[in-house]
Amino acid sequence: MDLELMTGVNLHVLPTTQFQITRLMVTFTTKHDGQNAAARNLLANVLSTSSAKYPTQTALARHLATLYGATMGAYVSRLSKAHVMRFKSSFINDEIAGEALFPKVLALLQEIIFNPLLVKESFDSETVALQQTNVVNTLRSWDDDKQFYALRQVEELYYQHDAAMKVPGTGTADQVAAVTMADLVATYQSMLANDQIDIYVVGKIDEEAVKEAVLALPWQPRAKQVIPARYVAGKQPVRKQEEVQPVAQTKFDQTYNLPIYFGDDLYYAALVMNGILGGTPYSLLFTNVREKASLAYYASTSLRPFNGHLVLQTGIETQNLAQVRELVQTQIDLLQAGEFSAETLKMVQATLINQHQANLDRSNARLEQLILRNTAHVAANPHFEADIMAVTKEQVVAVAKQLSLQTEYVLVGGKADD
Amino acid sequence: MIKVTPTNEVVSQTLANGLQVKLYPMPDYHKTYAILTTNFGSVDRRYRLSDDEDWIEIPDGMAHFLEHKMFEKADYDAFEKFGQYGADANAFTSFTQTSYLFSTTQNLHENLDVLLDFVQTPYFSADSVAKEQGIIGQEIKMYADNPGNRLYMGMMGNLYPNDPMHIDIAGTVASISQITADKLYDAYRAFYQPQNMTLLVVGQLDPSETLTWIEQNQAAKTFATLPLPQRNQLITDPTGVDVIARDEVKMDVQRSKVMVGLRGTYQAPTGKERLRYKSAVELGLELLFDDTSDNYLRLYNEGVLDDSFNFSFEIERGFHFASFATETDDPARFTAEIKQVLTTAHERLLASEEQFTAIKNATLGRLIFNLDSPEAIANRFEGELFDQAMIFDEIATLASISFTEMVEAMMKLIAPMRLTQMVVAPLAD
Numbered sequence: 001m002d003l004e005l006m007t008g009v010n011l012h013v014l015p016t017t018q019f020q021i022t023r024l025m026v027t028f029t030t031k032h033d034g035q036n037a038a039a040r041n042l043l044a045n046v047l048s049t050s051s052a053k054y055p056t057q058t059a060l061a062r063h064l065a066t067l068y069g070a071t072m073g074a075y076v077s078r079l080s081k082a083h084v085m086r087f088k089s090s091f092i093n094d095e096i097a098g099e100a101l102f103p104k105v106l107a108l109l110q111e112i113i114f115n116p117l118l119v120k121e122s123f124d125s126e127t128v129a130l131q132q133t134n135v136v137n138t139l140r141s142w143d144d145d146k147q148f149y150a151l152r153q154v155e156e157l158y159y160q161h162d163a164a165m166k167v168p169g170t171g172t173a174d175q176v177a178a179v180t181m182a183d184l185v186a187t188y189q190s191m192l193a194n195d196q197i198d199i200y201v202v203g204k205i206d207e208e209a210v211k212e213a214v215l216a217l218p219w220q221p222r223a224k225q226v227i228p229a230r231y232v233a234g235k236q237p238v239r240k241q242e243e244v245q246p247v248a249q250t251k252f253d254q255t256y257n258l259p260i261y262f263g264d265d266l267y268y269a270a271l272v273m274n275g276i277l278g279g280t281p282y283s284l285l286f287t288n289v290r291e292k293a294s295l296a297y298y299a300s301t302s303l304r305p306f307n308g309h310l311v312l313q314t315g316i317e318t319q320n321l322a323q324v325r326e327l328v329q330t331q332i333d334l335l336q337a338g339e340f341s342a343e344t345l346k347m348v349q350a351t352l353i354n355q356h357q358a359n360l361d362r363s364n365a366r367l368e369q370l371i372l373r374n375t376a377h378v379a380a381n382p383h384f385e386a387d388i389m390a391v392t393k394e395q396v397v398a399v400a401k402q403l404s405l406q407t408e409y410v411l412v413g414g415k416a417d418d
Numbered sequence: 419m420i421k422v423t424p425t426n427e428v429v430s431q432t433l434a435n436g437l438q439v440k441l442y443p444m445p446d447y448h449k450t451y452a453i454l455t456t457n458f459g460s461v462d463r464r465y466r467l468s469d470d471e472d473w474i475e476i477p478d479g480m481a482h483f484l485e486h487k488m489f490e491k492a493d494y495d496a497f498e499k500f501g502q503y504g505a506d507a508n509a510f511t512s513f514t515q516t517s518y519l520f521s522t523t524q525n526l527h528e529n530l531d532v533l534l535d536f537v538q539t540p541y542f543s544a545d546s547v548a549k550e551q552g553i554i555g556q557e558i559k560m561y562a563d564n565p566g567n568r569l570y571m572g573m574m575g576n577l578y579p580n581d582p583m584h585i586d587i588a589g590t591v592a593s594i595s596q597i598t599a600d601k602l603y604d605a606y607r608a609f610y611q612p613q614n615m616t617l618l619v620v621g622q623l624d625p626s627e628t629l630t631w632i633e634q635n636q637a638a639k640t641f642a643t644l645p646l647p648q649r650n651q652l653i654t655d656p657t658g659v660d661v662i663a664r665d666e667v668k669m670d671v672q673r674s675k676v677m678v679g680l681r682g683t684y685q686a687p688t689g690k691e692r693l694r695y696k697s698a699v700e701l702g703l704e705l706l707f708d709d710t711s712d713n714y715l716r717l718y719n720e721g722v723l724d725d726s727f728n729f730s731f732e733i734e735r736g737f738h739f740a741s742f743a744t745e746t747d748d749p750a751r752f753t754a755e756i757k758q759v760l761t762t763a764h765e766r767l768l769a770s771e772e773q774f775t776a777i778k779n780a781t782l783g784r785l786i787f788n789l790d791s792p793e794a795i796a797n798r799f800e801g802e803l804f805d806q807a808m809i810f811d812e813i814a815t816l817a818s819i820s821f822t823e824m825v826e827a828m829m830k831l832i833a834p835m836r837l838t839q840m841v842v843a844p845l846a847d
Contacts, residue, residue, distance in 0.1 A: 018446040020789045057718065061709040065776045068420065069783030092783050096422055126719075134724045140672040141726070141745060144565050246670050246845065249559040281497040281507075291495075294552030297560055315560050343502070350504030350524070357523035358449040358506075361621075363790060 001207050002374075008222035009197045011214055012370050013207050019363045020096060022203025025088045026109055028195035029375065031227050032083035034164035038171025039179045039187040041076045044085050045131040046184065048074035050117045050124070063108065068097050070105055072112070078169030079375050080231045080306040085191065087113060093204045102205060103213055110217050116188070122181050123188075132176065139173040146411060150251035151313060154409035157239050158255045158309060165231060165307075196225050198374060202367045229376040230261045231307040233406075240408045250318040251411040252325065255309050256403040262305040263378035268387040269395040274303045275348035276340050276396060277331065278312060282347050284331040284340065285312075293327060295320050306376065310403065318413050335400040338393055345393060353385050420782050420817065422789070424810045429625040433633060435641050436613025440799065441628055442620045442808070444792060448523045450621035451792040452530060454537055457801070458484075458609035459514035460589070461582040461736070465608050465647040473650075476605060477596040478582075479589015482511040483554060484602055488518065488537060490546050496536035505529045511587055514735040521793070526623060527631050534617075534635045540606045542599040551594055558588050565671050565842045569743065573679040576662040576838035577739055580654045608647040612636070616801055621792035652736035658683045658836035664753075666841040674843045676749035678756045680740040681836035689805025692733065696804070697816040698827035699731050703740060704777050705770045705824075706759055713759050713766075722752050735803055740831065753839040763832050767825050774821045785813055 001013040030036065054060040064070050070091035077084050087109055091101045117124045143149050152168070159165035167175070197219065201210050235257050260270040278285035278301030289299040299314040316324050334340065359365035373380060381387065429441040459481050464473045488509070489496040500507040505522035518537050522529045561567045575584040588594075619628055654660070658681045686692035707714060707729050717723045723744040731740045746752050759766065788794035788809060795809050807815070 018790075021787055056715055057709055058712065058715040062773075062776070065710050065773075065780035067780075067783075069780035069787075090787070092420075092786050096420060096786060097783075098421060130719065130721070133721070137673060137724060137745065138726070144669075144671045146563050147560070248562045249556065280501065282495075282501050290553055291490075291549075294549040295556075297553055297556035315556055317556070343498075347498065347501030351501060351506065354449075354504045354506060354521075354523050358521060361447045361449050361792070 003211065005215060006219060006221040008224055009219045010199070010374070011211060012198060012200045012374060013205070013210055014202045014366060014370060015205055015207055016202065016366075017204050018361070019093075019203055021090050021092055021363065022102065022201070022205060023088070023090045023363055023367050024102070024105055024109065025086055025200040025367060025371070026113065027087075027198045027200070027371065028085040028191050029198070029227060030083055030191070030195045030225065032078050032081045032164055032167075032169065034167040036187065037076065037078070037083060037167055037169055038175035039183045040083060040085050040191070041170045042128070042132055042135055042176055042179050043184055043187050043191070044074040044076050045135055046123055046128055047112055047116055048072065048087070049127055049131060051111045052115045052117055053111050055117050067101055067104055067108075068092050070101065072108060074112070076169050079372070080229045081164065082227045082229045082375050083169060084371075084375065085195075102210070106213055106217070114218055121185065123184060125181065128181060128184065132179065136173045136177050139170060139176060146245070146247050146249070146251060147313070147315065150253045150409055150411045151311065153241065153243070153411070154253040154255055154311065154407050157241055157407040157409055158233065160239060161236065162231075162233070193220070194222055194225075196222070196227070198371075200367055200370050202363050202370070229306055232259065233257060233308055235404055236406055238405050238407070242410045242412060244412045244414045247411065247413045249315045250321060250413045252314045252316055252321060253409045254312045254328070254405060255407045256312070257308065257406045258303070258310045258399075258403055259308045260305070260399060260402070261308065262372070262376055263381070266395070266399055267305060269391045269399045270303060270305065271352055272345065272348050272388065272391045273335070273396045273399045274301055274310060275352060276344055277301050277335055277400070280348055280351055282344055284334055285328070288331055289314065289324065289327055295324055295327070309406065321410065332400070332403060336397060336403070338397045342393070345396065349388050349391065352388050356384055356388075420779060420786070422786060422810065422813050427625075428808050428810075429629060430806070431629060433612070433636050435636055436611065437636060438616045438801070439629065439632055440616070440618045440808070441623060441625045442795060443623050443625055444621050447621045447792060449521055449792060450523075450526050450619060450623050451519065451521045451796055452533055452617065452619045453517050453519040453796050454533055454615060454617045455515050455517040456610050456615045457514070457735070458516050458605070458614070459512050460585065460587040461513045461652055462609070462649050463582050464650045467608060467645055467647055474604060477589065477601065478585050478593035479554070479587070480597060480601070480605055481516050482588045483550065483594055483597050484605060485509045485511045485516050485518070486550050486554060487542055487546065487602060488540070491536065491539065491541045496532065499532045499536065500529060503528045503532065505532075512734070513583055513587065523622070526628070530619070530628070530631055531635055534632070537610070538639060540603060540610070542602040544599050547597060547599050547602070551597070554588060554594055555591050558586070558591060561586070561588065565669050565675055568667055568669060569675050569677045569840055569842045572665055572667055572842070573677045573741060573838060573840040576665050576840055577679045577681045577836070578653075578737065579662050580660055581652055581737070582650070583652070583737060607642070607644065611644060611646070612641055614646060616799070618796040618799055620796040656683060656685075658834060661836045661838050663837075664839040664841070666843055668843050668845050671842055671844050673745050673747060674749045674841055675743065675745050676752050677741055677743040677840045678753050679838045679840065680760065680831065681838075682738045682740070682831045683834050683836065684830040689802055689807070693804040693807050693812065693815050694819065694823070695827050695830070696731065696733050697812070698819045698824045699740070699831050701774075701778060701781055701816070701819060701824045702767060702828035703729055703731060704781055705773065706763060706766060707742065708777070710773065710777065717755055722746060722748065722755055733803065749839065749841045749843075757837060760832050760835065760837070763828060764825070767828060771821055774824070778816070778819070782813065782816055785809070785816060
């Protein structure tokens with residue numbers, strides 16, 4: 001069920017008896033402009049720490065314990081230029097708990113979203129200060145994971161000419177550190193007044209009862225927004241960057257422009273192409289860079305179907321860099337020349353269908369699909385499997401020929417510690 | 419009051435060759451998950467098949483190396499076989515076990531055959547061993563750059579300085595260079611006997627049909643009848659006096675990461691008792707440390723720990739420990755606070771009785787979350803360690819733990835106070 005409760009406020013319900021747990025999510029969506037992400041991230045953390053009724057984390061956690069271990073959290077995410085603040089709860093079904101949990105969980109989300117811990121017109125300053133420190137620390141710690149660090153660098157290089165896209169959905173550590181109480185209050189008011197609101201429910205629930213309960217919350221209608229969920233970079237000159245850090249393994253990452261988007265006609269061919277290039281254990285990269293040449297433990301690719309590119313990641317020995325770069329280029333040449341077997345094509349198709357069907361068994365994946373499709377304005381495709389099976393070698397080659405190198409980032413391992 | 423009724427029967431069968439099979443059907447599901455596990459991990463460092471044989475030494479990282487090498491055959495690659503039948507396959511090695519798995523929504527029979535056949539048909543060659551040394555060498559370096567892994571392995575090294583748990587599961591570049599095709603065949607023969615292995619299949623399946631497929635596959639093969647291998651003792655000092663109090667490594671990190679380890683010395687007499695002990699300790703740790711506790715709030719508000727704080731309790735064949743970790747600017751203070759809570763645990767636990775029921779319900783609720791995942795149901799199975807308990811037995815056991823039993827179990831874990839602190843500190847310090 002997809003229902004507009006009022007202008008700008010929508011309810012999406014997926015009733016299913018398959019799962020023992022129910023998931024409830026409320027999202028607030030606005031345009032990511034590079035400036036608002038940090039305050040929204042901090043706001044999500046402040047709101048989910050406490051509320052007027054549960055003034056400490058402990059009070060809130062103890063309440064959740066009485067709901068049989070229900071989880072509740074708030075965080076931000078970004079889909080291209082759609083910035084989404086998410087409030088999420090998961091809880092066991094009523095017949096296991098022996099009582100109706102949905103109304104209680106909904107009441108808790110209402111409390112968290114609409115009834116924060118305020119002192120006069122401001123948020124509790126101690127809570128804000130502590131959460132600000134914690135969020136800044138968390139974002140700085142991201143640099144500790146070198147694989148992720150290299151990935152972020154190569155992506156940032158890709159977005160070099162777009163000030164907003166360069167900023168992650170969380171905002172940067174420096175941006176979060178600079179958020180003031182006034183920013184936070186203004187962000188909260190704007191979010192409540194202007195953001196597109198979506199309520200998602202997946203689980204063993206009664207649609208009508210859910211609708212009635214959700215309608216009782218103090219939503220207000222708001223103007224409809226058009227938020228672009230696809231980013232078109234256009235081809236740029238190749239940009240390369242190298243950095244030395246005291247790590248044992250060198251990271252070699254690239255991005256390739258690929259202007260094919262989620263739901264496009266060629267999207268299915270792009271999925272298959274990615275599986276053949278580096279998305280599966282029978283891919284060209286896995287077979288030739290890892291298994292045959294023994295140069296890497298991981299050498300893989302993944303699509304960015306909302307942002308028009310593909311990323312490639314490897315971890316290698318520094319002295320093998322030139323050899324790996326050349327071997328990667330060879331795999332792309334092979335792909336573009338159609339030098340892969342009919343068996344490989346079939347295996348990748350079977351794998352994609354398996355993953356698609358297996359995702360039906362994960363309530364989190366079902367929820368993500370709802371959010372993705374709603375945010376990107378792409379209807380569900382009931383012919384997914386047929387569309388994957390219909391992909392031909394010629395289509396894969398045609399898609400592969402659209403790949404063009406955009407950025408390359410190398411994290412060079414310097415002298416490692418001890 | 420929480421009530422869980424398994425919707426279906428768990429089918430258990432030990433085949434004629436000793437392979438233990440467990441099947442759990444989930445009719446609403448599209449996928450089937452199968453995991454074949456052998457009781458051979460990184461802590462197994464030497465073995466012999468009888469009292470009169472000499473001990474055979476195993477290079478560090480052998481179980482993990484063997485796992486990698488199993489996928490490559492003389493005339494095929496197991497990943498590709500699974501791919502042809504539309505399954506996602508993988509494998510992993512822990513301190514005490516090696517597991518091979520697939521998940522599929524199609525061709526279950528064929529995929530089960532692929533799994534059993536590739537794991538039960540060893541093929542190792544000198545060339546492919548040399549190539550794998552390069553690949554695993556990169557895997558080792560990847561983990562060496564990972565501060566979380568260094569923190570964890572550093573803590574293990576402090577808790578078990580004289581025991582094989584202090585060695586990385588993948589071994590070292592030097593140790594894996596000693597691995598040869600012959601050594602792989604020898605270890606394979608000893609540890610990959612059907613009687614040392616378990617197959618779990620969970621999800622979309624017909625139990626009797628699936629069991630027949632497995633029986634037919636096994637009946638078509640002949641297996642050498644060997645005794646189960648004798649292994650090295652895991653623990654040299656059962657009292658744990660050898661625990662190293664602290665260690666530190668410097669890495670390119672933004673803030674210090676600290677992990678406090680608490681080694682348990684209690685030895686449960688049976689698998690059932692061990693599961694009760696685990697369930698009780700998990701409840702006790704929640705009462706003392708989770709975000710409903712006063713300790714947590716105080717330490718959080720004072721900035722001693724933050725949202726990165728986590729704790730866990732791990733039991734494997736022959737050893738167990740609790741760990742507490744956070745990112746912090748003051749590792750010494752964090753460790754002192756954890757120690758203080760543990761030292762006063764008895765009074766603290768007695769004072770927490772009125773929260774016991776709520777915490778138990780919450781812990782049960784989170785255990786029930788696993789019922790939505792065939793992978794989680796299968797992966798939780800630990801065989802002999804917990805007397806063949808499946809998740810439903812775990813739920814029933816947890817529900818039956820009394821407040822008194824929880825306090826007693828906690829004191830068994832805590833009283834010897836075998837504590838260590840491991841820190842990964844920024845380079846600049």
